[in-house]
Amino acid sequence: MNEIAIRTSGLGKRYRQKWALRGCDIEVPAGRVVGLVGPNGAGKSTLMNLAVGLLAPTEGTLEVLGREVRADTVLHRVAYIDQEHTMYRNFTVREMVKTGRKLNARWDDRIAFDRLAELNIPLDSRVGALSGGQRAQVALAVALAKEPELLILDEPVASLDPLARRELMSVLMEAKADTGCTVVLSSHVVSELERLCDYLIVLDHGRTRLVGDIDELLDEHRVLTGPSGLPEPERIVHRHVDGERSSLLMRGNAPVDPGWAVQRVNLEELVMRYLSLAAPQRTGAAEVAA
Numbered sequence: 398m399n400e401i402a403i404r405t406s407g408l409g410k411r412y413r414q415k416w417a418l419r420g421c422d423i424e425v426p427a428g429r430v431v432g433l434v435g436p437n438g439a440g441k442s443t444l445m446n447l448a449v450g451l452l453a454p455t456e457g458t459l460e461v462l463g464r465e466v467r468a469d470t471v472l473h474r475v476a477y478i479d480q481e482h483t484m485y486r487n488f489t490v491r492e493m494v495k496t497g498r499k500l501n502a503r504w505d506d507r508i509a510f511d512r513l514a515e516l517n518i519p520l521d522s523r524v525g526a527l528s529g530g531q532r533a534q535v536a537l538a539v540a541l542a543k544e545p546e547l548l549i550l551d552e553p554v555a556s557l558d559p560l561a562r563r564e565l566m567s568v569l570m571e572a573k574a575d576t577g578c579t580v581v582l583s584s585h586v587v588s589e590l591e592r593l594c595d596y597l598i599v600l601d602h603g604r605t606r607l608v609g610d611i612d613e614l615l616d617e618h619r620v621l622t623g624p625s626g627l628p629e630p631e632r633i634v635h636r637h638v639d640g641e642r643s644s645l646l647m648r649g650n651a652p653v654d655p656g657w658a659v660q661r662v663n664l665e666e667l668v669m670r671y672l673s674l675a676a677p678q679r680t681g682a683a684e685v686a687a
């Protein structure tokens with residue numbers, strides 16, 4: 398198995414005049430569960446569509462599982478579930494599985510049928526008649542029958558209720574544990590990813606803001622709070638000043654003035670701070686990239 402699941406260098410995609418993704422340099426180690434986070438329009442779907450060959454790069458390079466992304470090179474080893482869990486709504490669940498068998502050289506019916514049986518999803522139901530949660534489960538079961546080495550899911554739980562979300566994620570994590578495949582899933586909601594992911598990509602305005610192993614990123618950063626005007630250490634990534642108080646996000650282990658209260662950062666705050674580097678300033682407080 399390749400050690401790097403996705404490698405991009407200077408990757409960019411432009412729609413007419415607008416760059417949806419630009420200067421993207423990423424290395425995703427194989428076997429990880431990757432959270433791809435960013436606000437609407439950040440470029441998440443564009444990156445995923447490039448990785449599964451639905452779009453071609455405008456510039457830069459992209460390798461998936463060590464190969465250039467083309468149908469005859471690597472796409473048979475990759476499965477993709479889009480935001481709508483797109484499937485043929487008039488097909489029965491059984492017909493969906495059969496269609497998958499016809500369309501894919503690498504395929505194991507039993508993987509899909511076993512998962513569907515475990516979830517009590519009737520094989521003779523039309524896909525369009527299933528609940529959103531069941532449809533998502535069928536999409537996942539069909540994707541897993543392909544025995545993918547890389548599984549990419551674009552906001553897989555966005556349209557699901559909390560129980561269906563939990564069930565889908567638990568099936569996903571079980572599949573990940575069984576197969577060791579690399580999983581990339583996007584979300585707007587960081588808290589959704591926290592329990593599942595061990596690797597993070599933060600995108601905003603088509604640019605990568607932060608990429609890395611989540612535990613390492615959390616260990617590398619600190620939040621310092623204290624009166625404004627205290628000497629600031631080096632490597633401040635982000636500064637929030639609200640009147641007399643400052644709150645700094647620091648990266649690394651530079652010496653810190655004892656006047657600062659130092660805390661570990663949590664994932665949500667880390668992501669928010671990196672995203673707010675590019676966001677407009679709020680009135681009454683200053684948020685700045687340092």
Ligand SMILES: Nc1ncnc2c1ncn2[C@@H]1O[C@H](COP(=O)(O)OP(=O)(O)OP(=O)(O)O)[C@@H](O)[C@H]1O
Nearest residue numbers: 412415416417435436437438439440441442443444
């Ligand atoms: N087919 C297209 N034609 C023109 N512009 C597009 C097209 N698809 C996406 N864009 C633009 O590219 C940018 C990135 O879009 P993309 O869908 O990749 O973001 P996203 O992070 O997935 O957003 P969301 O969370 O809303 O799905 C946006 O500004 C979007 O309007």
